[in-house]
Amino acid sequence: RPFSTASRQSLRIGLIPADGIGREVIPAAKEAIIALGSDIPKPEFVDLIAGWECFTRTGVALPEETVDALKNDCDCALFGSVSSPSRRVVGYSSPIVALRKEMDLYANIRPVMSVYPSQKPSIDLIVVRENTECLYVKQETQQQGEHGREARATRLITERASRRIGQMAFELAHARPRKHLTIIHKSNVLSVTDGLFRETVRGVPLLPEVNGKYNDVEIAEQLVDSAVYRLFREPEVFDVMVAPNLYGDILSDAAAALVGSLGLIPSVNAGDNFVMGEPVHGSAPDIAGKGIANPLASIRSAALMLRRLGYIKGADRLDLAVDQVIREGEILTPDLHGKSTTQEVLAAVLKNL
Amino acid sequence: RPFSTASRQSLRIGLIPADGIGREVIPAAKEAIIALGSDIPKPEFVDLIAGWECFTRTGVALPEETVDALKNDCDCALFGSVSSPSRRVVGYSSPIVALRKEMDLYANIRPVMSVYPSQKPSIDLIVVRENTECLYVKQETQQQGEHGREARATRLITERASRRIGQMAFELAHARPRKHLTIIHKSNVLSVTDGLFRETVRGVPLLPEVNGKYNDVEIAEQLVDSAVYRLFREPEVFDVMVAPNLYGDILSDAAAALVGSLGLIPSVNAGDNFVMGEPVHGSAPDIAGKGIANPLASIRSAALMLRRLGYIKGADRLDLAVDQVIREGEILTPDLHGKSTTQEVLAAVLKNL
């Protein structure tokens, strides 16, 4: 539990719906949090803006006021989803990528679980994605070469970031029944960068401050390409997977596909001092505004956020209510082959709370 | 047809089994080629070495003699698979990555098809992977920073390489019934490098020399993470996919998982003047030496190689024989839940030729 919960009279939650269906599912998560009543400190919501629409309106995708409010006036936050321009737009840069870095939310934790207990294959894994570096440092250049334009991007992997994401991954693996951690890399090609990632993560159990705590965690490795292959062929082999940023992005979408819908997969962006829930799905422009977006990933993201803040009872109640809605299978949005609306699914969750 | 076939008295084929099961499946492909008889020019095989075992023995993973022989003494080649050391080894670097660059085999073409006509979902797609740049340029550095080691890799995307892989992809899409091309990128994060890739590929149909030929190809785009997601959820939407090197590596493994086994998926590394067949699977150390490796991906790779060289009849015969073995389902290796050996599967293919 990274934060002390004892002293809080109220819980200040930044809400950044951003674009598309983010504007439908974040309000739903807000209602679910409110409904927890006295299981959490009185929630106070801080409405904040960011995103592509924000950019087209104000010229800035992530306003300073939003970052300031998160840093100075919020205990935690929920982020919706961002749209991307369909061509390169000068000055625009993804606000979620920027936020993760600005707030030093170095771990993106994405649990993926089978929906029904009897579902085959049975999936119960967590993708722990490094959230601040790799190609996401966005250091790109372009120049005119002999044969036309040449563009270069830098992929940064540091010992420091690899160690702290490794620590987070070992901590999560250690707390789970299977205690199994797979390190994802491509060091057969990227021997220096992915070599550093692999070595550093492998070294975490040996750190003096760890004091042997993780000796019960079994360590495996998998090249990213074969990890995607195995994820489809035998997902039950995986428990916790730790990966550099881009591989983690791809792997979590792959895992989501296995359990039925991205509309179910929550995440938190976690740092040492802040946590931001975020559904893994995108802004889904094709269904935005129709009132049929699945709010379950956002409600689960709220639960993950509360759990990291130490409000276990509130988190458990949200998760159980969501599980029950899914298990009953009556009131679901179209991505799960249901016919219900966002509001109807929210109402079903609230009823089960 | 990139090469003239008219004048050849014999077909000189370099064989580089390299490591692990490569040494079992490449000899099987050789037998299958020999069995084609007069449908191709008399095959002459040139045995060549490369790989991890070669490195441990000679200190070099890709001997100069191998590259020289391919350049000066071969019309085409078959490559097996390479093992990777389990830790970083100074001086070792993947010979297949080096070969693709040395021979300027800029396109990696990986067709993935459902095994049984009735299989659901029905998959019939080609991953066209750029084969010479992206993170595979292997320009990596490491230095001591304030908080420990920092490693950097360069991701290179050039207009020239993007254009020629784009041309290859449009050519393939144009020749297929569906004529559909999906450009894979992550330009919401990598706006400069993937932006250049996307724009350049999109620009191919407008090139003066193309002369409107590709106007019948429908173009779509997909971010790499959601492409993996969709590949699992609705693979039938894809026809030809064109991708930068690393995304193509991951996507082709993902597609392979959908059709049952990597042991079925062939590829060619194609340039303007040379073609090298290569099964997509790895060296599979767990089963190497047991005589149970699936030779079908290698035989199909030989067929792809012959097809690109213009020997359509020989290629068709190999493909049909492989298809029949799979359809009969009696003589299959363990990766396809069969009990047969490499030699028995090869014999079944030869019988069906």
Ligand SMILES: CC(C)[C@H](C(=O)O)[C@@H](O)C(=O)O
């Ligand atoms: C929107 C995009 C920048 C983002 C990412 O690549 O991290 C998304 O795909 C995610 O997984 O959160």
Ligand SMILES: CC(C)[C@H](C(=O)O)[C@@H](O)C(=O)O
């Ligand atoms: C062995 C490895 C270097 C190679 C690659 O990444 O290209 C392999 O995964 C492939 O797909 O051919």
